Amino acid sequence: MKVLVVGANSDVSRELLNLFAAEGDDLILLSRDVENLKLLKKDIETRYEDVKVEVDYLDVTDKNSFNPIFDKFKEVDCLIYIAGYLGDNERALLDMEEAEKILNTNFTGAVLFINHFAMEFAKRGSGIIVGFSSVAGDRGKSSNFIYGSAKGGFSVYLQGLRNYLFKKGVKVLTVKPGFIATKMTENMVLPKALTASPQEVAKDVFRAIKKEKDIVYTKWFWKFIMLIIKLIPERIFKKMNM
Amino acid sequence: MRRKISGWGLYPEVEAEVFMVKKRDELMEKISSVQNIIARGLGRSYGDSSLNDHVLDFSKYDFFLGFDSEKGILKVTSGVTLDEILRFAIPRGFFLKITPGTKFVTVGGAIASNVHGKNHHREGSFSSCVKSFKIVVGDGEILECSREKNSDLFWYTFGGMGLTGVIIEAEIELKKINSVKIDYRGIKAENLDEVFKLFEENANYTYSVAWIDCLKGGKSLGRSILMLGEHADDGNLTLMDKKEIAVPFFFPSFVLNKMTVKAFNTLYYSKQIGKYSEKKMDFDKFFYPLDSILEWNKMYGRRGFFQYQFVLPEDRSFDGLKEILEEISGSGYGSFLAVLKLFGEEEAPFSFPMKGYTLALDFPLSEETLQLAEKLDKIVLKYGGRHYLSKDSRMSGDIFKEEYGESMKFFLKVKERYDPGEKFSSIQWRRLFK
Numbered sequence: 001m002k003v004l005v006v007g008a009n010s011d012v013s014r015e016l017l018n019l020f021a022a023e024g025d026d027l028i029l030l031s032r033d034v035e036n037l038k039l040l041k042k043d044i045e046t047r048y049e050d051v052k053v054e055v056d057y058l059d060v061t062d063k064n065s066f067n068p069i070f071d072k073f074k075e076v077d078c079l080i081y082i083a084g085y086l087g088d089n090e091r092a093l094l095d096m097e098e099a100e101k102i103l104n105t106n107f108t109g110a111v112l113f114i115n116h117f118a119m120e121f122a123k124r125g126s127g128i129i130v131g132f133s134s135v136a137g138d139r140g141k142s143s144n145f146i147y148g149s150a151k152g153g154f155s156v157y158l159q160g161l162r163n164y165l166f167k168k169g170v171k172v173l174t175v176k177p178g179f180i181a182t183k184m185t186e187n188m189v190l191p192k193a194l195t196a197s198p199q200e201v202a203k204d205v206f207r208a209i210k211k212e213k214d215i216v217y218t219k220w221f222w223k224f225i226m227l228i229i230k231l232i233p234e235r236i237f238k239k240m241n242m
Numbered sequence: 243m244r245r246k247i248s249g250w251g252l253y254p255e256v257e258a259e260v261f262m263v264k265k266r267d268e269l270m271e272k273i274s275s276v277q278n279i280i281a282r283g284l285g286r287s288y289g290d291s292s293l294n295d296h297v298l299d300f301s302k303y304d305f306f307l308g309f310d311s312e313k314g315i316l317k318v319t320s321g322v323t324l325d326e327i328l329r330f331a332i333p334r335g336f337f338l339k340i341t342p343g344t345k346f347v348t349v350g351g352a353i354a355s356n357v358h359g360k361n362h363h364r365e366g367s368f369s370s371c372v373k374s375f376k377i378v379v380g381d382g383e384i385l386e387c388s389r390e391k392n393s394d395l396f397w398y399t400f401g402g403m404g405l406t407g408v409i410i411e412a413e414i415e416l417k418k419i420n421s422v423k424i425d426y427r428g429i430k431a432e433n434l435d436e437v438f439k440l441f442e443e444n445a446n447y448t449y450s451v452a453w454i455d456c457l458k459g460g461k462s463l464g465r466s467i468l469m470l471g472e473h474a475d476d477g478n479l480t481l482m483d484k485k486e487i488a489v490p491f492f493f494p495s496f497v498l499n500k501m502t503v504k505a506f507n508t509l510y511y512s513k514q515i516g517k518y519s520e521k522k523m524d525f526d527k528f529f530y531p532l533d534s535i536l537e538w539n540k541m542y543g544r545r546g547f548f549q550y551q552f553v554l555p556e557d558r559s560f561d562g563l564k565e566i567l568e569e570i571s572g573s574g575y576g577s578f579l580a581v582l583k584l585f586g587e588e589e590a591p592f593s594f595p596m597k598g599y600t601l602a603l604d605f606p607l608s609e610e611t612l613q614l615a616e617k618l619d620k621i622v623l624k625y626g627g628r629h630y631l632s633k634d635s636r637m638s639g640d641i642f643k644e645e646y647g648e649s650m651k652f653f654l655k656v657k658e659r660y661d662p663g664e665k666f667s668s669i670q671w672r673r674l675f676k
Contacts, residue, residue: 011302036265039305039319046306047330186243186262 004028004076006058006113007083009036011182012132015202016080021048028073030058031083060109061101070116078128078209079117081110085147086185092146099146106150111157118161122168128209129165130173131158135217138176138226141242162214174215175205178222194219247297250539251288251635252546253607256669259296263303263321266410272298273408273665274382280668281408283321283348287355288549289635290669291403298408300350306330307411314416315373320350320409327416333479336416337525339371343581345530350409355632356400356593360449360471360529363586367595369400375412380661384410398656401593403631405666405675406657421474422481424449424528428519430511434464434567438560438599441468441584448472449528451583455507456567456603457576463567466582467514471528482524492544503576532579541578542606549633550577550615551594551602552622553585559599562625566601566618573614577603592646592653594630602633612636631670642674650675 003020005013008029017027021044029037037055044053056072059065060083085105092099114129121127136144137151155174162172179185179195196204201218208216217223232240248255263269273279282292283300303321310316314336316327324338325345331337342357351357353375358367374388377399385407387396399406427447431437437452444450449471458465532538539547554562563582570576581602588595605611619641622629628645629637643650654675 033265035267039307042307043305046309183262183264 001025001077002028002075003078003080004030004073004117005080005082006030006060007081007132008040008055009033010082010084011198012177012180012201012205013080013082014040015198016082016205017044018047019202019206021051024048024050025078026052027054028076029053029055030069032057032059060113061104063109063112066113066116074120076117076120077126078130079114079121080130080132081114082130082132083109084132084134086144087147089144089146102146103150106147107153107157110154114157114161118165118170121170122165125169127169128171128173129158129161130175130205130209132175132177133158135176135178135222135226139229139237143242171212173205173208173213175208176215176217176222176226177201178217178219178225194222194225247282247285247293248546249288249290249292249635250286251548251604251607251633252539252542252544253548253635254290254293254669255546256290256293258294260299261296262299269298269303269408269410270378270382272296273378277663277665278667279408279665281320281350281354281404281666283351284323284346286344286347286351287632289633290673291355291632291634292351293669294667300348303410304348314418315413316416317411317413318349319411320353320375321348323348324352327414329481331416332419332422332481332525335418335420335479337419337473339365339415339417340368341529343530344533346533349412349414350404353400353409353412354402354404356590356595357632358585358595360451360469360583362588362595363445363450363584364448366586366589367400367593369397369590369593371415371417372400373413373415375399375409377407377409379407380663380665385660394656395660397590398592398653400590401631402653402657403668403670405668405671406660407666419473419479421476421478422525423474423476423478424471424523424525425474426519426521426523426528427470428514429468429470430514430517431464431466431468433462434466434560434564437464437466437468437582441599444468444470445584451581453510454567454580454582454601455511455576456570456580457504457507457574459568459571463564463571465511467511469528471523474522492540503578506578507576542604545607547604547606548611548615548635549602549604549630550618551600551630551633552618552627553594553596553600553630554598554622554625554627555596556584556598558625558627562621562627563599563601565621565625569617569621570603570614573610575605575611575614577605579604592649594628594632596628598627600630602630631674634670634674637674639674639676 003025009031031037034057041053041055085102087098087102092102133155134151136148137155140148158172158174179190180201181195196219204218244259246255246257261272276296278295280294281298300321303319305319307317341359352368356367356369376384376386378384385392429440431440447470452466452468454466583600585595587597
């Protein structure tokens with residue numbers, strides 16, 4: 001299998017790449033930071049001699065960087081979109097650049113990039129698309145609703161895409177992580193019991209891909225946490241400090 | 243991000259700005275922008291060696307950069323752990339040439355501490371498996387060091403406790419093995435005299451170490467079990483997936499007291515029934531008995547503990563150890579884990595090992611044990627011995643300077659050459675070298 005990963009420099013991505021490499025899958029790594037990708041390539045090719053790793057530049061907020069990638073990588077079996085940008089909600093309310101970066105990384109860029117491969121996969125009648133959304137997309141709350149709305153939009157897109165591609169033999173998996181201890185959250189104080197390590201998230205996602213699941217929450221109990229949060233009536237929810 | 247950190251002994255604890263190293267350019271920028279920097283791996287040195295105002299955390303800078311399977315030479319970034327190397331090497335028929343008693347250390351840390359293992363008398367300390375490394379020095383330049391190139395910096399970085407610069411990459415040599423198992427032989431020794439004799443008689447074993455009951459006085463002073471090992475040769479290179487357990491919380495400080503330590507020591511000594519015991523052992527159990535209990539340092543309670551490791555010159559080892567063991571058993575503050583080992587010659591000029599016997603002990607932190615340690619310091623000094631900086635959190639600068647004497651002066655010259663502005667320092671540096 002050939003796996004293409006968008007946002008390959010993230011902590012979760014690195015764990016996920018190791019799981020694929022251990023099975024002998026070839027990898028295509030995309031990110032803005034090609035230098036770091038090269039380091040990752042060396043690392044994977046040293047640990048797993050029979051795995052071939054290709055790296056290339058991609059900026060998900062700049063659709064001009066997409067076409068060279070579409071032209072270069074034709075044979076992909078599994079596309080994983082893991083790029084994400086949390087941003088600063090307060091700043092994004094005042095600063096259009098920040099808001100745009102959040103929306104483009106988490107939603108617009110994701111849709112535009114995935115569309116291409118979705119159509120290729122549909123034509124061929126096979127393939128797997130994995131999109132990293134977030135529990136933040138399940139209900140808008142005051143602390144991060146710009147990020148949340150982009151992720152919510154992404155979740156709906158993946159949902160519709162799954163429906164659209166079902167008859168064409170293409171699988172779509174929506175990943176909804178809760179808290180993860182990563183670069184993105186290293187300066188936040190997270191509740192230890194609710195926080196997953198990148199390894200745990202990668203294992204959950206890998207298992208969900210193998211089992212051809214539609215949606216996976218990680219850690220698993222977030223499914224129930226979000227169920228409860230979604231059940232709170234809006235007139236009460238709006239008064240809560242979340 | 244500012245947070246509280248400590249070494250493995252949980253003492254001292256300080257607030258520091260911890261910078262996660264992920265990319266080389268970010269690292270270089272950080273080094274050029276602040277003073278009082280120290281690199282840190284997994285924080286397994288016991289005391290204050292990896293503590294400073296600015297700490298570079300290398301635990302996520304763990305990339306394999308290439309492996310020459312003909313020569314067994316592995317190139318890695320400095321945050322790669324010995325655990326990761328073993329997982330990589332064993333299925334390919336290789337093993338670490340030198341390993342300390344925990345695999346949860348980084349390559350950078352192993353170089354800075356110049357760690358040693360159960361085979362020091364045969365194969366030396368970590369320096370003997372390092373072909374070359376890259377280090378960032380005080381002016382921000384990256385220097386490649388080996389026995390041929392920048393050899394002064396190469397040698398004084400071993401045991402240099404991160405004070406000569408920040409190690410970013412290294413090439414290390416692995417050794418060939420043909421089994422994950424160790425052929426183990428245990429021999430009981432009734433006293434210090436006997437264990438010395440046994441060490442000398444068994445010097446041709448690759449691995450040797452003794453567990454010693456330091457609460458026993460009188461005729462049984464120094465009763466111990468000598469543990470010997472060789473790599474087995476059965477062709478089995480399959481790694482078993484093991485579950486580690488963690489100490490879930492800080493034990494109340496009364497758990498480890500004179501009574502329980504005494505009971506433990508007696509049980510441990512009696513576990514082996516006959517004089518000799520032979521078996522095949524998993525490498526993990528032989529080399530890393532404590533690694534299966536994650537965070538075992540919490541056993542000593544919240545106040546933490548300190549390790550006490552010293553070495554005495556071979557010809558004075560017996561008298562010195564006798565005096566020290568008498569002092570300890572008289573005080574009643576027996577160490578839970580006491581380990582005795584005969585070192586061979588040491589090639590690195592500013593490193594802890596020397597030809598002679600080394601004893602490692604740990605004590606829960608208290609007024610009484612700190613006083614005991616100061617008494618022991620004087621005995622170590624009297625016999626011409628020295629302490630292991632990676633384990634030290636409490637020694638005085640005067641004792642250290644006398645112990646390391648000339649070699650410290652040479653070290654300071656090399657430091658002056660490569661880090662004249664004292665960009666790299668640590669709390670230990672200020673405590674001992676100043």
